[in-house]
Amino acid sequence: MTPTEYEYLRKFLKDNSGLDLSADKQYLIESRLLPLARKAGLSGIAELVQKLQGGARQLITDVVEAMTTNETFFFRDKVPFDHFRDHIMPEIIKARAGRRSVRIWCAAGSTGQEPYSLAMSLKEMGAALTGWRVEIIATDLSQEVLEKAKAGIYSQFEVQRGLPIQMLMKYFKQTGETWQINPELRAMIQHRQLNLLHDFAQLGTFDVIFCRNVLIYFDQETKINIFNRLARQIEPDGFLVLGAAETVVGLTDTFRPIPERRGLYKPNDPRTAAAKPVLAGAAPRMAVMAGR
Amino acid sequence: MKTCLVVDDSSVVRKIARRILEGLEFEVTEAEDGSKALEICQRKLPDAVLLDWNMPVMDGFEFMGHMRRLPGGDEPKVVFCTTENNVAHIAQALSGGANEYIMKPFDKDIIADKFAEVGLIPVGQAMV
Numbered sequence: 534m535t536p537t538e539y540e541y542l543r544k545f546l547k548d549n550s551g552l553d554l555s556a557d558k559q560y561l562i563e564s565r566l567l568p569l570a571r572k573a574g575l576s577g578i579a580e581l582v583q584k585l586q587g588g589a590r591q592l593i594t595d596v597v598e599a600m601t602t603n604e605t606f607f608f609r610d611k612v613p614f615d616h617f618r619d620h621i622m623p624e625i626i627k628a629r630a631g632r633r634s635v636r637i638w639c640a641a642g643s644t645g646q647e648p649y650s651l652a653m654s655l656k657e658m659g660a661a662l663t664g665w666r667v668e669i670i671a672t673d674l675s676q677e678v679l680e681k682a683k684a685g686i687y688s689q690f691e692v693q694r695g696l697p698i699q700m701l702m703k704y705f706k707q708t709g710e711t712w713q714i715n716p717e718l719r720a721m722i723q724h725r726q727l728n729l730l731h732d733f734a735q736l737g738t739f740d741v742i743f744c745r746n747v748l749i750y751f752d753q754e755t756k757i758n759i760f761n762r763l764a765r766q767i768e769p770d771g772f773l774v775l776g777a778a779e780t781v782v783g784l785t786d787t788f789r790p791i792p793e794r795r796g797l798y799k800p801n802d803p804r805t806a807a808a809k810p811v812l813a814g815a816a817p818r819m820a821v822m823a824g825r
Numbered sequence: 826m827k828t829c830l831v832v833d834d835s836s837v838v839r840k841i842a843r844r845i846l847e848g849l850e851f852e853v854t855e856a857e858d859g860s861k862a863l864e865i866c867q868r869k870l871p872d873a874v875l876l877d878w879n880m881p882v883m884d885g886f887e888f889m890g891h892m893r894r895l896p897g898g899d900e901p902k903v904v905f906c907t908t909e910n911n912v913a914h915i916a917q918a919l920s921g922g923a924n925e926y927i928m929k930p931f932d933k934d935i936i937a938d939k940f941a942e943v944g945l946i947p948v949g950q951a952m953v
């Protein structure tokens with residue numbers, strides 16, 4: 534790959550997905566894009582770059598998706614999900630006792646392990662949420678991972694990463710070599726394609742935003758821009774949850790870390806109440822919670 | 826140092842498991858069937874048992890029943906590790922007193938995750 538081609542691809546990826554590659558990641562590009570080029574019947578990176586410059590739409594999507602890292606596990610890092618159960622939800626349940634609804638956004642949900650972990654946590658809360666309207670919106674840039682998240686079908690390997698065996702027994706159905714999460718839990722989640730670089734105000738406001746292990750791929754300016762826009766989508770008493778290697782500290786004062794609770798952040802400026810756009814097709818009240 | 830007893834009739838599996846568990850800082854002992862494992866447990870109970878199901882002489886499920894009835898036998902964390910990867914077997918193991926269940930094939934990440942799940946190692950350690 535020539536330096537010019539590399540520079541083109543770097544800029545292309547930064548513009549399209551935010552991915553910020555350092556000057557020495559040629560091997561990464563080649564290992565991911567050469568197979569893709571071959572499959573598209575192209576001779577190599579040079580021809581791929583030509584096609585991208587020519588605006589080949591399917592190829593643009595494919596290249597962007599091929600360069601994303603989709604690795605994820607159920608209950609990844611465990612601690613944030615303990616916080617969710619022991620701190621976030623008890624506070625929300627208290628604060629929203631009047632309207633009895635909670636909106637949760639998984640801002641880079643990948644293949645679904647994260648939103649389904651939240652769904653399982655909520656189910657485990659049982660009676661505390663009876664009659665509540667619970668919405669979980671899982672978004673990701675990649676259409677491919679969204680399809681998998683929607684199907685909720687996982688390999689034996691995947692269901693053994695981070696998922697306690699009791700949860701596997703309780704919430705999954707085995708079909709041959711794979712395991713599918715129960716329809717009840719699948720129905721708790723709305724999956725949508727969304728690029729965090731683009732406007733997301735139409736999603737409305739949330740009580741809890743999980744935005745984990747995606748900002749690490751972006752440069753400072755992009756992170757700051759996203760934090761500032763996330764701040765507008767979160768309730769004044771809501772919670773932002775970041776990945777283990779991510780923080781707002783030194784980047785923005787729209788959020789502050791919660792002491793002693795690693796990965797948890799609160800919005801700083803209580804905004805003046807603005808009219809909230811509501812998401813079309815909102816989830817029905819969670820009848821599944823009733824009577825537990 | 827925590828101790829782990831690896832019970833499996835395949836010496837290859839025992840060797841792989843030993844390497845992974847020593848990497849997680851366990852002192853490892855091995856047994857090739859349930860009755861040998863029980864003898865070891867009668868002398869001294871380990872902190873953890875990584876347990877195959879199908880073995881000659883005494884299988885893993887039967888071993889677990891005997892071990893759980895030893896004085897202090899409810900203490901060790903039992904993690905099954907078997908090719909019996911269906912719901913019926915998993916349910917049987919859990920109701921018989923197993924703490925976790927690994928469906929073979931396994932790797933270091935799965936062992937680390939499952940051991941962290943039952944509190945045998947800190948969660949962070951599973952991440953490395």
Ligand SMILES: C[S@@+](CC[C@H](N)C(=O)[O-])C[C@H]1O[C@@H](n2cnc3c(N)ncnc32)[C@H](O)[C@@H]1O
Binds near residue numbers: 549602672
């Ligand atoms: C490493 S996964 C993290 C998944 C999950 N949040 C977790 O922590 O386990 C990162 C995900 O971010 C998605 N992603 C990358 N760039 C994105 C963007 N600009 N907008 C939305 N999602 C993006 C990728 O497709 C990928 O599924």
